[in-house]
Amino acid sequence: MPEACFYNEMFLPDGSVRPHYQPFADWLAGTEPDRIAQKRAEADVMFHRVGITFAVYGEESGTERLIPFDIVPRIIPAREWLMLEQGLRQRVKTLNAFLHDIYHDQEIIKAGIVPPEKVLGNSEYRPEMSGVAVPKGIYCHVAGVDIVRAGEGEYYVLEDNLRVPSGVSYMLEDRKMMMRLFPELFSKQSVAPVDHYPYLLLESLRGVAPEGVSDPTVVLLTPGIFNSAYFEHTFLAQQMGVELVEGQDLFVRDNMVYMRTTKGPRRVDVIYRRIDDDFIDPQAFRKDSMLGVPGLFSAYRAGKVTLANALGTGVADDKSVYPYVPDMVRFYLGETPILKNVHTYLLAKPEDRDFVLAHLAELVVKEVHGSGGYGMLIGPTASAAQREEFRQRILAAPEKYIAQPTLSLSACPTFVESGVAPRHVDLRPFILSGREITLVPGGLTRVALREGSLVVNSSQGGGTKDTWVLEA
Amino acid sequence: MLSRTANDLYWMSRYMERAENTARMLDITYRMSLLPYRIVEEGREQWAEPWAVPLIITGLVSDYYERYSELSADNVLFFLVLDARNPSSIYSCLQAAREAARSQRGAITPEMWESLNHTWLEARPMDFDAIANRGLQEFFEWVKMRSHLLRGITFGTMLRDEAYLFIRLGTYMERADNTARLLDVKYHTLLPSASDVGGAVDYYQWSALLRSLSGFQAYRKVYRDAITPMRVAELLILRDDMPRSLHACMNDVYEILKQVSEARSAEPERLAGEIHAQLHYGRIEQIVAFGLHEYLTDFLGSIGTLGNEINRQFLTPVYA
Numbered sequence: 001m002p003e004a005c006f007y008n009e010m011f012l013p014d015g016s017v018r019p020h021y022q023p024f025a026d027w028l029a030g031t032e033p034d035r036i037a038q039k040r041a042e043a044d045v046m047f048h049r050v051g052i053t054f055a056v057y058g059e060e061s062g063t064e065r066l067i068p069f070d071i072v073p074r075i076i077p078a079r080e081w082l083m084l085e086q087g088l089r090q091r092v093k094t095l096n097a098f099l100h101d102i103y104h105d106q107e108i109i110k111a112g113i114v115p116p117e118k119v120l121g122n123s124e125y126r127p128e129m130s131g132v133a134v135p136k137g138i139y140c141h142v143a144g145v146d147i148v149r150a151g152e153g154e155y156y157v158l159e160d161n162l163r164v165p166s167g168v169s170y171m172l173e174d175r176k177m178m179m180r181l182f183p184e185l186f187s188k189q190s191v192a193p194v195d196h197y198p199y200l201l202l203e204s205l206r207g208v209a210p211e212g213v214s215d216p217t218v219v220l221l222t223p224g225i226f227n228s229a230y231f232e233h234t235f236l237a238q239q240m241g242v243e244l245v246e247g248q249d250l251f252v253r254d255n256m257v258y259m260r261t262t263k264g265p266r267r268v269d270v271i272y273r274r275i276d277d278d279f280i281d282p283q284a285f286r287k288d289s290m291l292g293v294p295g296l297f298s299a300y301r302a303g304k305v306t307l308a309n310a311l312g313t314g315v316a317d318d319k320s321v322y323p324y325v326p327d328m329v330r331f332y333l334g335e336t337p338i339l340k341n342v343h344t345y346l347l348a349k350p351e352d353r354d355f356v357l358a359h360l361a362e363l364v365v366k367e368v369h370g371s372g373g374y375g376m377l378i379g380p381t382a383s384a385a386q387r388e389e390f391r392q393r394i395l396a397a398p399e400k401y402i403a404q405p406t407l408s409l410s411a412c413p414t415f416v417e418s419g420v421a422p423r424h425v426d427l428r429p430f431i432l433s434g435r436e437i438t439l440v441p442g443g444l445t446r447v448a449l450r451e452g453s454l455v456v457n458s459s460q461g462g463g464t465k466d467t468w469v470l471e472a
Numbered sequence: 473m474l475s476r477t478a479n480d481l482y483w484m485s486r487y488m489e490r491a492e493n494t495a496r497m498l499d500i501t502y503r504m505s506l507l508p509y510r511i512v513e514e515g516r517e518q519w520a521e522p523w524a525v526p527l528i529i530t531g532l533v534s535d536y537y538e539r540y541s542e543l544s545a546d547n548v549l550f551f552l553v554l555d556a557r558n559p560s561s562i563y564s565c566l567q568a569a570r571e572a573a574r575s576q577r578g579a580i581t582p583e584m585w586e587s588l589n590h591t592w593l594e595a596r597p598m599d600f601d602a603i604a605n606r607g608l609q610e611f612f613e614w615v616k617m618r619s620h621l622l623r624g625i626t627f628g629t630m631l632r633d634e635a636y637l638f639i640r641l642g643t644y645m646e647r648a649d650n651t652a653r654l655l656d657v658k659y660h661t662l663l664p665s666a667s668d669v670g671g672a673v674d675y676y677q678w679s680a681l682l683r684s685l686s687g688f689q690a691y692r693k694v695y696r697d698a699i700t701p702m703r704v705a706e707l708l709i710l711r712d713d714m715p716r717s718l719h720a721c722m723n724d725v726y727e728i729l730k731q732v733s734e735a736r737s738a739e740p741e742r743l744a745g746e747i748h749a750q751l752h753y754g755r756i757e758q759i760v761a762f763g764l765h766e767y768l769t770d771f772l773g774s775i776g777t778l779g780n781e782i783n784r785q786f787l788t789p790v791y792a
Contacts, residue, residue, distance in 0.1 A: 048593065049586050049589060049590055049593070050582070050585075050586060050589075225571075225574065225575050234574075234575075234576075234577040234578050235577070235578075237578040238577060238578035238579075243473075243474050243477070243578075244477075244576075244578045245474060245476075246476065248476065249474050249475070249476050251791065259474060260474065260475045260476070260789055260791065261473055261474055261475060262473050262474075262475055262478045262634060262638070262732060262786045262787075263473075263734060264734070264736060264737075264789075265791060
């Protein structure tokens, strides 16, 4: 992929600064490099001291790493954000409608829009959920939709994360850090605030309490301190002022969920769970789960407790269902999709498979159930041996893979060892569904710090940036 | 509040208090070891060694001898300061306190977490030579200051809720235990000879003990007189205006338990009341007649039982 053809968030092709970046560019040019270097070092120290770290799987236990933070913000003009926001609302509304449908009447399958095997034969489809009434018909209370900008600057949805999307704490901490390091920047431009996210989240969660509960008790259920996102769990619980519970803190009696407190058992109404479906209840799902709560699913089915997100949402963010989302928008809302999908080849389809196998060197191949940037082949940068390995894997189980064209992700100037250089970025806004759909302007911008790399995942050397949505 | 949260917070402050008191104990041991001593009782030479004392009063003698064959100042210091395999070493205590805080960041203030995390990040890379070069007493002072800092931040920033009460409960339970153990140091530290009782070395030892409990000045203010063992014991056991005394600790423990108890969890409060009453109405003459060492041993047993009961009722309850 020729490097020159990517869209640069800050500069026009002729090298001049895009208007919405001008105040920042002026500030950067007028600020001593020493001061910036000192502030960057300060940010490192503060992140360490505050303990914003994440655990890396597969490394020595107890390893904590900082996610690199870059001080060049990713700036989005008001007009572009307006379009993104409308598109995101539309998309999440659709996905909720889809989930409700497939666990009830399955109209979309009857209408022949999504093939039944894509849904019912999907390992993420949970038959246990069919017919279960969830409050307000909402399944994905928190969605993290990954968006990239490619080519001439068009936005595409890369992935809908509807299970337990993480990263919102970095969005909030990055903003706090920028305001602490460079308060003067915020007087030059009017940046939309994001700090009220925890409040919106709490409101959303309270809004989906079981029928008849007027003052619901909300808790956040974490797998525990060894989870890579544990920092975020504590952060959100603290910001919302709710208890951070582990499976061992909860128990179920007569289909009611209680937590163990110093004042005895106390009822729990809404559980914002950051544990995967499989581990939530050893009686209903994985028997070996030590993280879950025995009997929780039964209480959930009985409508005595709300789980957010609902169980079985994974089927809607599955990579093999993703290609159908634009059709879903038309089907459920009768609207034209605002956000674009990346063209996706389903390797289970013979004609797609033939094409992909002939063009492996140009495409990105992903496992349908993979996540975190693992289990993927980036054709243009892969070795011949790696491509051959994937060819064999695809032929062995084509339904496990999809392929997409290699997008030339947009890049944003970033501090690297050699100075400031463009690095590829994506964007994950967080969309909340409760009584209504809400979101804060912006999201988490992740940046691939290695030159030319398209992998932004923090587990693979990605960093983050503060994301500014400018107010109109 | 979640029982697990109460448990973590209680142990967070206990571990920090323990780190502080271990530093105090090693500090006094170090001071006493600078004095000349001679073994006077056959068969008890190990006990006469100043560096054996911290092992005896922490109950870690056998753990120590599993790892070290010889009793030496360096070994004991390493074992009680830096040894990660010793769960009561200062290093392990700071780590455990920080881990507990990390689990409960939502229940404490950011300032508390930042302070504990900072303490741990500074302690983690320390090695024995670095500490020895910097000066042992300076290191002990650092540990004490970090503990003072956390307590001050807690006092100055935390909402007066249940979390605060369990943090304080941990502090006072640990301090009561540690003060009792420290007082017992003197019992285990032999004088060069029986004729030295009341002599210069004896005086030095009692004043070192007072200093290690931040009580030297208080003693002067309260008694305005020579240092006598009975008065030291009175100050550190019965005076409730002396913040590290057993009576002062039990005042707080009892008050806190009254606040957090309900009808279903009244046993810890009752036990604490019993211990408190003995301190409140006790007389030093009786204690000395009973035997100071025996009295302290009994006290340690009682608060051990109280600790177990607090555990059962609040921290790790089991619901059938």
